[in-house]
Amino acid sequence: MQLKHKIVTLSVMPLIVSVLFICVLVFAQSRKLEEEQARLVESSIMAAKKAEIKNYLELALSLIAPLYDSGRDDEEAKQQALHMLSRANFGLDGYFFVYDRHGKNLMHPRQANLVGKELIGMKDKNGLPVIQALLESAENGDGYQLYTWEKPSTGQVTEKLSYVVMLDRWGWMLGTGIYIDDVEVATLKSRQEVATGVLTTVLAIASFSLIAVLVVFTGGLMLNFTEHRLADRKLSALNQRIVHLQEEERSRVSRELHDGISQQLVSIKFQFELASLELENGQGRGMENLRAGTARLGEAIGEIRRISHDLRPSLLDTLGLSPAIEQLVREFEQRTAIRTQYERGLDDSSLDMDVRVTLFRIIQEALGNIERHSRASAAIISLASSQGAIALRVEDNGVGFDPGLMDRSQGIGLRNIRERVDHHHGTFTLSSMSGRTELQVEIPLQRA
Structure with a gap:
């Protein structure tokens, strides 16, 4: 092998090895970033959904509050409450359900065949005793429970997040839930975005490497200390770019979280509408619901400002x-x-x-x-x-x-x-x- 070929080889091989190492490192870091971003997206969506279904359940409680707070425990009052809850649906697949302490279904607007049945032993496709778990969450937990249930709009069994509370005097477990099949879609989209960015970066690195190899082969002995210093400066610029991308990502997440508060605002809108109806009907709770909705609207605005300020x-x-x-x-x-x-x-x-x-x-x-x-x-x-x-x-x-x-x-x-x-x-x-x-x-x- 001639000397110039040896010099070119010694120049090209470290470059090729470095490019391969950078590609492996980029892929490794991208996997880590992909997992972190997916967890962030999933946790943000789940937190928003928890707040959403809790607000819906509070709305349902406010609907039957006049009957429950009146102290009436007769069957007529209970049937009126069940009738009101059966009509209080939201969205395409949103509804409320009621069980007694023994797991007997008292009201289910989307699956009438379950009403009156003892379902304490019912299990989902993962083997979880659903009704028993819901009762335990209402009695001893935070009220949230994740399980699988049939989605009314599609008829398919999918993941569902529910929130339940106990009405102790009536012995009722009142709950509602949201199907979270869209969480997986959002997480997959996040992973695809990261993968697309990584692929673009790798292609850019590969293109740059190909040009560099051609320059090395054509230039041969032109490689010198200046070229190495140029490579160092580019690596430093790449590191600095990573820092800038982190700040840009914070700004983007800030905007997304800002938009994600809309679900809470929808719940506040429902409360305002409820207050409007009560005021039109001359009910005394109208002003109370109106003030509560206004207070919650102020909290939502403050939360938006706090999240936006924390991020950027x-x-x-x-x-x-x-x-x-x-x-x-x-x-x-x-x-x-x-x-x-x-x-x-x-x-x-x-x-x-x-x-x-x-x-x-x-x-x-x-x-x-x-x-x-x-x-x-x-x-x-x-x-x-x-x-x-x-x-x-x-x-x-x-x-x-x-x-x-x-x-x-x-x-x-x-x-x-x-x-x-x-x-x-x-x-x-x-x-x-x-x-x-x-x-x-x-x-x-x-x-x-």
Whole structure:
């Protein structure tokens, strides 16, 4: 083999191996991202559906409340309540059902053949005793139960999420549910989107690699130290792009969660409609339902604002870092009643946006840890310029913990803080004892 061929081979082989390694790494990371995103989508949808069916059941309880709260236990009152519930359907497959404590079906608007039957031993296709599990959830659990049931619109057996409560005086279990076959569709769509993105990335890498190999073969001895430095810069740009993609993903999820609150608003609309009907009929509960719906609407608006702010605060983009931190502190104090002081000693107007995001996310994560773990009554946030570096300090008077357990912990919060600081070539220290926990971060000014 001639020398130039040896040089080309020695140049091409590391490139090919590196490309293969990157492709394997991309596939491995994509699988992890795919699973994480699928879990996030599934958990978000399930949380929304739980809130939705709970709101529907509260609406049903409000329908029969005049009869139940009147103290009447006669059969006529019960039959009136069952009649009202049988007509209170929602959507294509939404309905309410009633069982007694022994598993006897008292009302089922979509499967009349079940009414009057003892179904305590009925099992779904997975072997779960459905009615028994629902009774246990109503008596001792949180009221939610997942099982399989026949979907009225299609006649197929599919997954169903139900929420049940006990009406103790009448001995009734009242419940409703939502079929969740669409969760699997949404999860599959999420996986396909990730897979499409990964395929595009791999094709881009493969195309770039093919061009690079052709250049190496045609150029031969032209490979030198400059080419290696160019490859390093591109790898650094790829890493930076990953960070940007994470922030872009947060913004996208923020919009999706914002739209996902619509189910709760639909439930509020139903309550307003109920209040309107009661007011037209001169019933006294109309104003009460109207006020309750208004209060829940305010809660929904507040939840939208809170979720959107947690994912991407608008003040960080419009007014800068300090106003965003001040808003974060105010919301933290309102939510937790922990007195929090923000000491501003830094002009952040000239800071790079990446550094602003890093500092804000670190403070956000630190306050989240204080809220979840510290049992503190006061906290201090200090941001200043010190000895050619940006100095951030977050301190609280909580119970403390052992910092030596941090590296062995399964949590990712402190790990994310460390990775963000390392990205800017900064330093991160954490000290803790009973009554005082302090987090300190320093980022060189030339990096900011």
